[in-house]
Amino acid sequence: MQSPLLRSFSRRARELTALTLGTFLLAACAHSDNGDALIVETEEHTLAVTTVTDGLNHPWGLAFLPNGDMLVTERGGDMRVVSADGTKGDPLAGLPAIQSRGQGGLLDVTLHPNFEQNRRVYFAYSEPGDGGASTAVAYGTLGDGGLTDVTRIFSQVPKLTDNGHWGSRLVFDDEGHLFITLGDRRAQDEAQSLENHIGTVVRLHDDGRIPEDNPYVDHDTALPEIWSYGHRNIQGADLHPQTRELWTGEHGPQGGDEINHTRATLNYGWPVITHGEQYGGGTIGEGITHKEGMEQPLHYWVPSIANAGMTFYTGEAFPAWQGNLLVTALRSQLLSRLVFDGEDVAHEERMFSDTIGARLRHVVQGPDGLLYLLTDERNGRILKVAPASE
Numbered sequence: 001m002q003s004p005l006l007r008s009f010s011r012r013a014r015e016l017t018a019l020t021l022g023t024f025l026l027a028a029c030a031h032s033d034n035g036d037a038l039i040v041e042t043e044e045h046t047l048a049v050t051t052v053t054d055g056l057n058h059p060w061g062l063a064f065l066p067n068g069d070m071l072v073t074e075r076g077g078d079m080r081v082v083s084a085d086g087t088k089g090d091p092l093a094g095l096p097a098i099q100s101r102g103q104g105g106l107l108d109v110t111l112h113p114n115f116e117q118n119r120r121v122y123f124a125y126s127e128p129g130d131g132g133a134s135t136a137v138a139y140g141t142l143g144d145g146g147l148t149d150v151t152r153i154f155s156q157v158p159k160l161t162d163n164g165h166w167g168s169r170l171v172f173d174d175e176g177h178l179f180i181t182l183g184d185r186r187a188q189d190e191a192q193s194l195e196n197h198i199g200t201v202v203r204l205h206d207d208g209r210i211p212e213d214n215p216y217v218d219h220d221t222a223l224p225e226i227w228s229y230g231h232r233n234i235q236g237a238d239l240h241p242q243t244r245e246l247w248t249g250e251h252g253p254q255g256g257d258e259i260n261h262t263r264a265t266l267n268y269g270w271p272v273i274t275h276g277e278q279y280g281g282g283t284i285g286e287g288i289t290h291k292e293g294m295e296q297p298l299h300y301w302v303p304s305i306a307n308a309g310m311t312f313y314t315g316e317a318f319p320a321w322q323g324n325l326l327v328t329a330l331r332s333q334l335l336s337r338l339v340f341d342g343e344d345v346a347h348e349e350r351m352f353s354d355t356i357g358a359r360l361r362h363v364v365q366g367p368d369g370l371l372y373l374l375t376d377e378r379n380g381r382i383l384k385v386a387p388a389s390e
């Protein structure tokens, strides 16, 4: 077995090798097509990171339009179109009242599966109302300069005055159901209740109707929109590329960030079981990690990375990453690449932790197979990650 000293020495040697290689590549790129890109060596690919645009107020969600433009939400309350060359459009007109305060504001955005026919855009936001605010979802028709026929299809019950833990990602499955991931609004004990939407995943038809095969449709007291419960704050979601089932990333307490295969009726445990603790220390509830009838996460991070957005990589630009789950982190300012063997994590690589230097809110795979990252800053950026030119 290697001594700690040797391990530390060999790690340092690897870092030096990476540093030397990085310097070599930086020098080399003056004579290549990489321009002023940040060159980042990773285990499988050499990456060129460039800024598409900046000046976005805490960008939160991004959806590619069929023409290659990007529809981007800002937590500050604006949605706008950013063209592939980085030109920012004006904020779109027609959005409803949005409470941009604390962690709340305009959150995720996604296109209807038949967007090319109906131009319908779905978005999640913090909706003010009686008693405070809650996460709501609406759609509108995208035209020149704005959304029209904006229709709210969901509003989380209850509204609360707290400004934290809103979720929320929006994912359509292959049958056209819309999954809405939510947070506990810092009313953590309510995440175990089926009589409100606190700490749940909700599943709806595209017009807000409740699918007849939703798991709690015939239950006496549970709300029929609910798909799963016992969640803390789900800020990442995607369909698994093979099974096409919903996987989610849950921003946990200190030491309890999770990835879950999020199945109907199941209880994901918060706050009764968690691998985390209170921020600053101290147990949550009884301080237990397992309980009968409550699901274990597929993966959890101790210490926390503060995970946010996630996407399964399925493109051609980074062949060695196909099928991997990419997860952004806020506090740790990194992109985690998780390699799964079935539902077990076989390997994790942490990228960008000492190169980009910003909280990363979201990662989206573009139609070009490249990655697009959103930085969580007042002067927020869209970053493009491409293979470096040789």
Ligand SMILES: [Ca+2]
Residues within 6 Å of the ligand: 230, 258, 268, 269, 270, 273, 274, 295, 296, 297
């Ligand atoms: Ca859990």
